[in-house]
Amino acid sequence: MASVIVNFELCGRDVEVLVQPMATLQSVLRNQLGHTATKEGCRQGGCGSCTVLVDGEPMLSCLLPVEDVAGRRVTTLEGITPIDGLDPIQEAFLESNGFQCGYCTPGMVMVTRALLDHDPQPGREAIVEAISGNLCRCTGYQPIIDAIEKAADRLSGSGEQTGER
Amino acid sequence: MTVTDYFLPGSLSEALDLLGAHGPSLMVMAGGTVAMPLVNDGISLPGKVMGLRHAGLDDLREEGGGLYIGATVTLTRLLRQRAVPMLSEAARSTASWSVRNMATVGGNLFTPPPGGDVAVALLALDASVTLAGPAGTRVVPLGAFHTGFMTNVLQDGELLTGLRVPAVAGDTAYLKFGRKAANTPSVVTVAVRVARRGDTVTDARIALGAAGPHPLRAGAAERALVGSTLGPEVIEAVAAVAAEESQPFSDGVASEWYRRRMVRLFVTRALERIRQGGEGR
Amino acid sequence: MPEELNVVGRSVVRSDGVGHVTGRTRFAGDLVFPGMLHLKMVRSPLHHARIRGVDLGEAERVPGFVRALTWRDVPHNVYTILSLIGVEPEEEFVLAQDRVRYKGEPIVAVVAESEAAALEAVAKVRLDLEELPAVFDVEEALRPDAPVVTDWGNNTFMFEGHPSRRVRFGDVEAGFARSDHIVEAVYNSSPIEQAPTETTGCVAVPEANGRYTVYTNTQALYFSLDNTAIILQVPGKRLHFVGGTVGGGFGGKVDVIVEPIATLAAMKTGRPVRYVFSRSEEMQVSSTRSAWRIYMKDGVTRDGHILARKVTSYADSGAYSRQTPYALTKHAANAAGPYAIPNVSIDAYCVYTNRTPASAMRGFGVTMASFALEVQMDRIAERVGVDPWTIRFINAYHNGDRKPHRKIAEDATLIETMQAAAAFVGHELTDEQKAMTSAPRASLEGVR
Numbered sequence: 001m002a003s004v005i006v007n008f009e010l011c012g013r014d015v016e017v018l019v020q021p022m023a024t025l026q027s028v029l030r031n032q033l034g035h036t037a038t039k040e041g042c043r044q045g046g047c048g049s050c051t052v053l054v055d056g057e058p059m060l061s062c063l064l065p066v067e068d069v070a071g072r073r074v075t076t077l078e079g080i081t082p083i084d085g086l087d088p089i090q091e092a093f094l095e096s097n098g099f100q101c102g103y104c105t106p107g108m109v110m111v112t113r114a115l116l117d118h119d120p121q122p123g124r125e126a127i128v129e130a131i132s133g134n135l136c137r138c139t140g141y142q143p144i145i146d147a148i149e150k151a152a153d154r155l156s157g158s159g160e161q162t163g164e165r
Numbered sequence: 166m167t168v169t170d171y172f173l174p175g176s177l178s179e180a181l182d183l184l185g186a187h188g189p190s191l192m193v194m195a196g197g198t199v200a201m202p203l204v205n206d207g208i209s210l211p212g213k214v215m216g217l218r219h220a221g222l223d224d225l226r227e228e229g230g231g232l233y234i235g236a237t238v239t240l241t242r243l244l245r246q247r248a249v250p251m252l253s254e255a256a257r258s259t260a261s262w263s264v265r266n267m268a269t270v271g272g273n274l275f276t277p278p279p280g281g282d283v284a285v286a287l288l289a290l291d292a293s294v295t296l297a298g299p300a301g302t303r304v305v306p307l308g309a310f311h312t313g314f315m316t317n318v319l320q321d322g323e324l325l326t327g328l329r330v331p332a333v334a335g336d337t338a339y340l341k342f343g344r345k346a347a348n349t350p351s352v353v354t355v356a357v358r359v360a361r362r363g364d365t366v367t368d369a370r371i372a373l374g375a376a377g378p379h380p381l382r383a384g385a386a387e388r389a390l391v392g393s394t395l396g397p398e399v400i401e402a403v404a405a406v407a408a409e410e411s412q413p414f415s416d417g418v419a420s421e422w423y424r425r426r427m428v429r430l431f432v433t434r435a436l437e438r439i440r441q442g443g444e445g446r
Numbered sequence: 447m448p449e450e451l452n453v454v455g456r457s458v459v460r461s462d463g464v465g466h467v468t469g470r471t472r473f474a475g476d477l478v479f480p481g482m483l484h485l486k487m488v489r490s491p492l493h494h495a496r497i498r499g500v501d502l503g504e505a506e507r508v509p510g511f512v513r514a515l516t517w518r519d520v521p522h523n524v525y526t527i528l529s530l531i532g533v534e535p536e537e538e539f540v541l542a543q544d545r546v547r548y549k550g551e552p553i554v555a556v557v558a559e560s561e562a563a564a565l566e567a568v569a570k571v572r573l574d575l576e577e578l579p580a581v582f583d584v585e586e587a588l589r590p591d592a593p594v595v596t597d598w599g600n601n602t603f604m605f606e607g608h609p610s611r612r613v614r615f616g617d618v619e620a621g622f623a624r625s626d627h628i629v630e631a632v633y634n635s636s637p638i639e640q641a642p643t644e645t646t647g648c649v650a651v652p653e654a655n656g657r658y659t660v661y662t663n664t665q666a667l668y669f670s671l672d673n674t675a676i677i678l679q680v681p682g683k684r685l686h687f688v689g690g691t692v693g694g695g696f697g698g699k700v701d702v703i704v705e706p707i708a709t710l711a712a713m714k715t716g717r718p719v720r721y722v723f724s725r726s727e728e729m730q731v732s733s734t735r736s737a738w739r740i741y742m743k744d745g746v747t748r749d750g751h752i753l754a755r756k757v758t759s760y761a762d763s764g765a766y767s768r769q770t771p772y773a774l775t776k777h778a779a780n781a782a783g784p785y786a787i788p789n790v791s792i793d794a795y796c797v798y799t800n801r802t803p804a805s806a807m808r809g810f811g812v813t814m815a816s817f818a819l820e821v822q823m824d825r826i827a828e829r830v831g832v833d834p835w836t837i838r839f840i841n842a843y844h845n846g847d848r849k850p851h852r853k854i855a856e857d858a859t860l861i862e863t864m865q866a867a868a869a870f871v872g873h874e875l876t877d878e879q880k881a882m883t884s885a886p887r888a889s890l891e892g893v894r
Contacts, residue, residue, distance in 0.1 A: 059263055059267055065214075078469065086464070090468060111262065
């Protein structure tokens with residue numbers, strides 16, 4: 001089979017990859033581009049651990065042939081993590097213990113990023129709805145929801161800025 | 166086998182040409198939320214696949230008081246449109262945010278529960294589907310699209326290009342019952358539309374999902390409703406008829422026994438909602 | 447004031463937290479090595495079958511196919527993970543030989559250049575199977591005419607010469623005879639899959655010094671290393687297991703399932719080999735919590751003292767025993783619960799069926815015992831006519847009590863826990879209940 005060349009924007013830089021036809025964005029990110037924050041929990045579109053943003057919208061990279069994102073803007077967790085320190089969403093997850101094993105966390109952070117971009121002050125119900133496609137088997141979700149509320153408060157400037165860890 | 170060719174046609178005519186050239190062995194995929202899991206797990210081993218994401222079938226526009234929905238319009242876009250609230254509700258009840266950003270309205274007609282959940286709302290709205298093939302285009306009422314469990318009237322060489330929702334009268338209600346509050350497969354899905362003159366029901370649609378081999382209308386229940394006045398006794402009687410004529414099945418989500426009871430309960434609730442004010446349309 | 451503490455009483459950021467929220471934590475399946483091969487498994491589509499033949503011809507012609515492994519390639523193909531703590535006999539097949547005993551049992555491992563090629567080759571292996579009758583219920587499996595899952599003629603695991611793990615304490619029949627009420631019930635549970643978000647998997651990498659580095663998400667690193675050494679018949683020093691980062695386990699990753707065969711494939715090919723379960727493999731073939739059936743019979747006095755308890759439990763271990771014998775030992779030790787019962791008889795059976803092998807899951811053995819006996823306590827309370835709190839205070843164990851498995855209770859806290867729980871939920875206890883402690887009883891009178 002002939003490989004194909006695909007170009008897209010990944011976290012602000014242009015990338016060009018040589019892929020097998022219909023390789024998933026997930027496999028290309030993980031195996032060819034080293035973006036392993038994009039996890040692989042089911043490859044069925046059922047767990048949300050591979051969530052990335054395509055033109056700012058959360059999508060499941062396990063269900064996306066990489067050819068479909070040619071010319072588009074893909075953001076992974078690597079793209080929102082500052083070189084030094086953490087994004088306020090990551091800080092909130094850290095402080096609220098919005099994780100345990102850490103495997104669902106990248107997907108949770110990505111969907112939170114998208115949620116707060118669309119709705120800077122979501123209610124608890126909107127948060128639950130937004131993460132309903134992201135499965136966590138450890139926490140029981142409450143610390144994750146707490147973390148998202150905290151991140152929303154901080155980013156919209158209505159919350160206390162304790163800065164403590 | 167390993168995929169050797171993945172085609173992303175840029176237009177309908179290009180897509181139809183590819184379908185004609187490669188025949189039924191060409192796997193057709195829209196949002197990929199049903200096909201990709203099968204490929205990822207090696208359950209489906211297609212050699213050649215055509216993706217429709219760039220085929221220009223994503224028009225969504227108000228039209229003659231109704232709505233035209235291109236086959237590859239995502240469920241997120243269906244959710245965000247305001248013209249037909251029941252379709253927004255149906256989209257919201259389907260899958261999760263990320264899946265809705267990928268899954269398409271056309272593709273949903275091919276998903277489990279057999280025939281999809283959005284189709285239940287579309288049935289109650291008298292929607293039709295447009296099928297394009299080498300011989301031209303034909304329009305089929307959605308009620309005649311599904312022919313059995315995961316089967317339909319689509320012929321070799323044809324593609325579903327869009328859906329048309331006409332301007333229809335009446336109040337609507339859409340209820341999907343699953344085992345979770347969101348992102349949940351359907352135990353039953355119920356969509357109803359009731360037109361009244363004064364207190365008298367002049368026209369009715371009662372559509373059911375996960376209650377048969379495909380989304381179906383409860384025709385006997387509709388007939389029982391037309392001409393009557395929407396009151397508690399009538400609603401109760403109509404819901405019983407709907408439960409009786411439904412054809413539910415057992416699967417990992419719910420048993421046939423339970424689904425039949427839930428058809429009755431949710432038809433009752435949907436009609437009650439209309440009696441008490443409805444969702445509007 | 448106690449001396450200043452550094453951690454206790456403070457909120458501490460987890461040491462792995464930054465890695466988790468940035469996605470920089472390395473999970474085994476994230477690793478990519480040059481020349482890495484992919485291993486996929488040919489599995490039984492049937493619950494019980496005789497293997498008449500395996501035809502690899504078509505699979506070998508798939509572009510990218512590298513090699514297949516069958517049981518003949520495995521140096522020590524029949525093993526038992528708990529052999530490390532003396533459990534016998536060796537009984538589980540790394541790769542099936544002449545028979546498959548559960549749906550999804552591995553038969554042939556296929557190694558290929560890409561995952562897609564491995565999946566395609568797996569689909570092209572032809573199996574010639576003769577279906578055999580299967581059994582899925584513990585009590586049906588113990589009938590004389592039941593299909594036999596094991597190689598030794600019945601479906602019972604032997605605990606040091608006995609078909610059950612036994613506890614004998616006092617005289618239960620005498621206890622029943624002196625009781626005013628007999629409360630009998632049966633408790634059932636289904637298998638439960640742990641369903642971690644990260645599926646079971648590893649990457650085995652040949653090193654220049656002749657060793658193999660195995661990056662794995664096992665919950666039991668050295669257990670896995672030792673079993674791999676046994677199965678591959680190599681000294682442990684040739685294996686270097688790297689782990690500790692587990693994307694959810696809950697007991698589902700304590701079996702030694704992927705490492706031996708991935709390491710063998712790395713040995714046979716000289717290349718890194720990745721073997722990671724798909725989600726459907728995780729759900730279908732990774733071990734579950736056992737299905738249980740527990741018969742419980744209690745003799746109780748008019749005023750609520752439990753005089754005797756007889757328990758007969760069956761754990762469905764599935765096709766192989768794995769950790770289930772250990773679960774039954776824990777179960778038998780705990781089936782009397784945190785209660786002082788003077789006459790106890792427990793028989794806990796480990797039964798083989800054609801289900802997916804069961805193993806560990808959070809509190810395994812004890813969880814189902816607790817479910818059964820606490821529901822049983824509520825039933826006893828109802829029969830005696832007291833509230834559920836009272837029946838537990840009446841029967842609560844104290845320090846100094848001898849438990850049915852002969853341990854002397856030293857850290858009894860049921861009474862204090864219930865007092866705290868009552869305060870939390872706003873339940874008003876009686877003055878007598880409030881005054882109770884777990885301190886040793888003044889005399890053994892209370893224990894009868």
